[in-house]
Amino acid sequence: MADMTIADMIRLFVDDTGQVNVRAFDGSQFGPEDAPLHLVIRNSRAIYYLIDHPNDLGLARAYLQGDIASSELVPGDPYEVLKRLVGLKGSLHRPDPIGLAKALATVAKHGVKHPVAPSIEGPSRLRRITEGLLPHTKAGDAATVSYHYDQSNEFYRLFLGPSMTYTCAVFNTPDDTLEEAEERKLNLVLDKLGVKAGDRLLDIGCGWGSMEVLAARRGIHVLGVTLSKKQVEWAQDWIKREGLEELAEVRLMDYRDVPEDGFDAICSVGMMEHVGFKHYPSYFKEILGKLKPNGTLLNHQITRTQSTEGKTAGQFIDRYIFPGGELASPGEIETVIQDTGFEIVNQENLRQHYALTLHHWNKNLQDHWDDAVAMIGEPKARLWGLYIAGSALNFELNNIQIHQFLCVKPGKTGTDTYPLRPWWVRAAKR
Structure with a gap:
């Protein structure tokens, strides 16, 4: 079974409506080059961040480390990029189970990794509690x-x-x-x-x-x-x-x-x-x-x-x-x-x-x-x-x-x- 590309993995979750172009470190590409939004996934660490936390935390970690970038991004102000990403919500869909299994197998083939969080990240809720810093005391x-x-x-x-x-x-x-x-x-x-x-x-x-x-x-x-x-x-x-x-x-x-x-x-x-x-x-x-x-x-x-x-x-x-x-x-x-x-x-x-x-x-x-x-x-x-x-x-x-x-x-x-x-x-x- 051939490995899935990063672009293939994106297609599992997002319809190609022509609104975003993603270029990945493995050479694959999702969406047309004339799309209004361009993203670059620079390395595999971004993928592992998203696998560990498939939510705002995973995306934030990748962005803060420079693993995900955009040509439309103004230094210090990702507002326009965020606004366009929100506009893609209507093109999201559930992945088919077979495709998802294939994607996970591709990732596993390269090794299960849990990259270290950015050094500026604060402790989790659980860690704060174990350290005696109970919330709102x-x-x-x-x-x-x-x-x-x-x-x-x-x-x-x-x-x-x-x-x-x-x-x-x-x-x-x-x-x-x-x-x-x-x-x-x-x-x-x-x-x-x-x-x-x-x-x-x-x-x-x-x-x-x-x-x-x-x-x-x-x-x-x-x-x-x-x-x-x-x-x-x-x-x-x-x-x-x-x-x-x-x-x-x-x-x-x-x-x-x-x-x-x-x-x-x-x-x-x-x-x-x-x-x-x-x-x-x-x-x-x-x-x-x-x-x-x-x-x-x-x-x-x-x-x-x-x-x-x-x-x-x-x-x-x-x-x-x-x-x-x-x-x-x-x-x-x-x-x-x-x-x-x-x-x-x-x-x-x-x-x-x-x-x-x-x-x-x-x-x-x-x-x-x-x-x-x-x-x-x-x-x-x-x-x-x-x-x-x-x-x-x-x-x-x-x-x-x-x-x-x-x-x-x-x-x-x-x-x-x-x-x-x-x-x-x-x-x-x-």
């Missing part, structure tokens, strides 16, 4: 945050820009600059919360301190907490440079360990992805206890589109980006918030805004590609480009969304203290 959360955020602050600045704001911006038009849109988002959060000069604000998962600086400029007393040492260093230095030490403070602290209470408002912007769905009730209960009566909460988080989808992230995201990260649907989140005792005043979906934000980040990464590679190495720079581009595409396809929930803690006589109509709309237009 204080130790587990600290390790997760450190893994993702304690990169070089200068690297983050390359793609985040001077605002150093690592969450969805808010655009009035697609032509807004990233800096304009990020400042608008921060102002929108403060305006929704209704905080004013002299009020006390707690910022859970404060990042590099952009919220603290802007809030303090408005005369608000703000405490930010994060589990990232690098972020604390950056934020404290930024606050000092601005001369805002009397109003703004950032601590290396788990939100559960904040001793103060009686806050006028609390914001959690882009932090809930780390909490874990089973811990939502205790999370919102903790926040409820730290607010004064009629205090406000702005919870801003990425969501699943539907509640029927699983909560855990795929293997690529779990190993490389957010270990243990979980997403829930807006309806599930709203139910937990209300069951905790909050009244929800407003819910807003900013899905389109996050797609625009991510495209700005990837453009920044492209513009500073050589600097990024010099700082963190090409495999890790590729990783960030892949993550950002893939996220942008998933927001555009409505596979994921991002929601802001504005909530009020009831007082003894209810929650009739906020205005009858949204009070932030006019302010948010700036």
